[in-house]
Amino acid sequence: HHIKQDIAIQNSYPEGVSWDEVTYETRLLSIVDIYQALAGRRMYKRSWPAPATMRYLDALAGIEYDAEAWEDFQNAMGIYPKGSLVQLSDNSLGFVMSVPENGNDLERPFVAVVRNSVGVDLTHHYLVDLEKERDMSIVKDLDALDVFGDKAFDIFTRIQVD
Numbered sequence: 001h002h003i004k005q006d007i008a009i010q011n012s013y014p015e016g017v018s019w020d021e022v023t024y025e026t027r028l029l030s031i032v033d034i035y036q037a038l039a040g041r042r043m044y045k046r047s048w049p050a051p052a053t054m055r056y057l058d059a060l061a062g063i064e065y066d067a068e069a070w071e072d073f074q075n076a077m078g079i080y081p082k083g084s085l086v087q088l089s090d091n092s093l094g095f096v097m098s099v100p101e102n103g104n105d106l107e108r109p110f111v112a113v114v115r116n117s118v119g120v121d122l123t124h125h126y127l128v129d130l131e132k133e134r135d136m137s138i139v140k141d142l143d144a145l146d147v148f149g150d151k152a153f154d155i156f157t158r159i160q161v162d
Contacts, residue, residue: 027066031057031073034065050081051141079106083156085144089137091117093147094128095156104131107138112159125159 039053048056054077061070078099080086087093094111108130115121130136144152 024066024069027069028073030065031069034060035073035077049141049143050077050084051079051086054079054081074106078109080109080138080141083144085142085147085152086111086138087140087142088113088128089135089139091119093142094125095144095159097127097159100131111138112161114155114159121155123160125161127161 034057035053038048038056039050041047054074057070058074061067076099078096080096080099082096082098084096085093086096088111092113093115094113097110097112099109100106111128111130112125113122113128114125128136130138144156148155
């Protein structure tokens with residue numbers, strides 16, 4: 001799964017394997033491997049936020065790995081994978097709860113708002129379906145650890161939607 005589409009790339013290995021010999025599953029696994037290495041927690045490095053990882057991978061599609069496998073991965077994960085913290089156009093913050101399906105706009109997921117537009121953390125949350133709420137949008141993604149510190153995981157796992 002470390003063979004690159006352009007086998008001349010220095011970190012492509014094993015040597016002597018043609019890109020045509022690499023199965024679709026292995027091509028997909030190479031994307032999963034890079035995603036996990038960047039977004040996953042490691043003791044020796046800080047993890048990347050999932051949306052930043054997706055943007056990085058998108059830039060490499062068709063160069064380091066298969067564009068078709070990337071499209072399938074992106075459709076499954078979304079541009080803002082589940083658990084991503086985002087800022088909405090009304091200045092509220094929320095966690096992405098699900099990825100749009102069936103060819104819907106990947107930039108318009110379901111978001112559970114956890115901090116309102118004036119900066120108050122909520123104890124009871126509400127869902128925003130950005131596919132339906134066309135007057136709202138995601139303006140940027142945030143690193144949940146930067147915003148909530150060690151409480152980020154607890155906030156996400158304790159979301160209560162009224």
